[in-house]
Amino acid sequence: MNEVLQNIKARRSVRAYTDRQVSAQDLDLILEAAAYAPNGMHYETWHFTAIQDAAILTELNKVIKGAFAKSDEPRLRERGQSETYCCYYHAPTLVIVSNEPTQWWASMDCACALENIFLAARSLGIGSCWINQLGQTCDDPEVRALLTRLGVPQNHKVYGCAALGYESANTSQKEKWIKEGTITIVR
Template identity: 40%
Template sequence: MIVTETLKIIKQRRSIRSFKDEQIKEEELQAVLEAGLYAPNAGDQAWHFTVIQNQEVLDRLNLAAKEVAAQMDFEHLRALGNNEKFNCLYGAPTLIIVSGNEQAPIPLEADCAAATQNLLLAAESLGLGSCWIFFVLLAFNAPQGSELRKLLKIPGGYKPYTSVALGYKKAAAVQAPDRKPNLITYIR
């Protein structure tokens, strides 16, 4: 079997939901962001990264997202929204929101997802913990959603599509479980 450093990083990356209080180093942040910028895209690089390291703002996003989730029909999200102890960022000291230009001619969800995957893999290669977070994006559907966009300086015409929580891992990541069988079909 072929094994390279990149393939090892892909296989060992796990979602981390327990972070140390310590903020990541600036050079680590910049390396992760640069990896995101080099993601494949439809040729327009129509994304924007917003980095949040202000604890008050992170707390505000968490509360706004929970407020929306508490009103949702989906029982699991509603339960999380009503859980006082739940923090959708799991205590991560850094959040990167990946927004896409809604006027781009190609569906931006794919471009933003590719950039997000690069952020996650770069974080793992540096020994950082990371977690792809959807829940926090609910904050932009809260009554204060427009105000949050302004606070975070998300460019006009851009929509937050994905986000990544980053920080130092509190504990070692667990071994990846075996992949499900029958997920590949060959036509040769």
């Protein structure tokens, strides 16, 4: 089978990581792959913020939980009050993907970049998982202040994040299948 197709079919979301950090060289390759993703009008209005500092990741999780604790939605409030909840599954690296919300295609550009991140990570033996929580909370004042401090442009909305790291040995991966009726071909 074609190597690219094999990589696509083998990719799975990883939610349990070892402490081993993603190397600077591998992170650079992953971020370069993100920047090569298709984007509207080739404007490249997106921004990628990679965090590998454990203390900052802990602080980010804390402010996200703080935003959740204020939510009207019971499920989010519960996460905000949980002592053990970690939105990035304790991955040693988190890449925040943001864009100017004034571009109607901003979310699509970010989705393409995130998929490139996931596929590049998989090709390097690095596990990944799409993380949505910052997209839900990036307008909270405390979350926004931290994002700005981390270099996320003030005029950007977060459209998703990628948790990156090496998969814990004791986790199992779900089988992937294509749901019946998913594909229609008109010839």
